[in-house]
Amino acid sequence: MNKNDDKFNAKNVIIISLAHLTHDTYSAFLAPILPILIDQLGITLFMAGMLDVVRRVPQLLNPLLGMIADRIRISVFIILAPLVTTLSMSFLGLSPNVIVLTALVFVSGISAAFFHVPSPVLIKHFSGNKIGQGMSFYMLGGELARTLGPLLILSGVSLWGLQGTWRLAPLGIAASLVLFFQFRKVRVHKPERREESKGYGKTFINLLPLFLTIGGIIFFRGAMKAALTIYLPTYLTGKDQSIWMAGISLSVLQFSGAAGTFAAGPLSDRIGRKKVLLIASIINPFLMLLFVNISGVLVIPVLILSGFFLFMTGPVILATVHDVKSDQGAFINGVYMTVNFFFASVMTVLVGFLADRFGMDRTYSATVLLSALAIPVVLFMKKSYSATR
Structure with a gap:
């Protein structure tokens, strides 16, 4: 790195965050239309949950993708992934059966893996000494996408019906064309640095305490996250709410989550990663308790608060991972994403x-x-972790 690498490159961070926004907008299509798919294809809630797992299965390959991304120009992944995700998710409504639906979801999971492994490495590269702030911009793109995604897909359903939502695809295709001109020359890892790499196995073993701690946080936090995201529209429609009201509720949650995401990174730069994680872990159970015991108009303000504190852990965990000093950043991020997949999916x-x-x-x-x-998992978390011993 040269002396300018410690500076926060806002332009490049924002461009990558917009790429995240584009990609994840289409990734967010599944949950809002699950009630329709359940009715149309006759699938159970367990099968609906398995669809989300199928979407995440390609993340098992994340460490391998990370090794590849550490050695080649990673901008190719960021350019192509939104295109593939756009096409697969826009065609969900045309699925004649569960097999085709599952296949489309699986393809979107593959493209998501190719996008999410290298992109945080670019964010770290352009964030300088403000990694938390950079990860907040990046995660903000993802959370805004989860707000826009339900609104976009439900608007498509209202205009053309579920089978007509393929008409939404041109937006994502155009975005990939724009990304090509913005990212085609981006390169992070330099060939002359490769000899500095230690064994990937040694890096993994040294960081195992970090991965296990993060896994515990993700697992227990995942109960509330699954309930308030993938199953929220189904839960609310079961309470006699309309599909539109359920979709709006999900968007409200995601939008407030975007605010929490944006605030958490810079806050963790100032007061520490562990303190922010502890605050969120203490408040979240109380908000979930409120949610299950109220109804009517009070649901919305509780969802606003829940989204803020539930999603604020995302950029802090990601910043914790990228606080590790290593030239194997994509590999480490790939392992983290596999850990995230496993514990969240279970x-x-x-x-x-x-x-x-x-x-x-x-x-x-x-x-x-x-x-x-x-809460106890966060309390046992170390202040910092090292890839070397």
């Missing part, structure tokens, strides 16, 4: 299984206790 399926077995109301009440178990 909890997502568990919530779906419990909902099928005991009902949504009891399951949502159980997530209060599960989310509270993140």
Whole structure:
């Protein structure tokens, strides 16, 4: 790095964040239309939860993708991934059966893996000594996408019906064309630095305490996150809310989550990663307890607060991962994303299984206790971790 690498490059950080916004807008199409797909294709809540797992399965390859991204020009992934995700998610409404639906979701998961492994490495590169702030911009793009995604797909359903939502694809295609001109020359890792790399296995073993700690936080936080994201529209429609009201509620949650995401990174730069994670982990169970015990107009303000504190952990965890000094940044990020996939997916399926077995109301009440178990995990978290010993 040269002396300018410590400076925060706002232009490039914003460009990458907009790429994240584009990609994840289309990735957010699944949850809002799940109630329609459940009715149209006759799938169970457990199967609906499995769709989200299928979307995440390609993340098992994230460490391998990270090794590749550490050695080649990673901008190719960022350019092509939004295109593939756009096409696969825009065609969900044309699925004649569960097999085709699952295949489309799986393809979108592959493209998502190719996008999310290298992009935070670019953010770190352009953030200088303000990694938390850079990750907040990046995660803001993702959370705004999860706000725009439900509104975009439901608008498409209203205009053309579920089978006509393929007409939304041109927006994402155009975005990839723009990204090509913006990112085609971006390069982070330089060939002359490769000899500095230690063994990937050694790096993994040295950082295992970090990955296990993050895994614990993600697992217990995942109970509340699954309940308030992937299952929220189904839960609310089961409470006699319209599909539009359910979609708007999800967008409200995601929009407030975007605010929490944007605030958390810079705050963690100032007061520390652990303190921000602890604050969120303490407040989240109380907000979930409120949500399951209220109804009517009070749901919206509780969702606003829940979204803020639930999603503020994202950029802080990501910044913690990229605080590690290493020239294997993409590999480390790939391992983190695999850990994220495993623990979040297990909890997502568990919530779906419990909902099928005991009902949504009891399951949502159980997530209060599960989310509270993140507190002791954060308390045992170390201040910093090293890739070398």
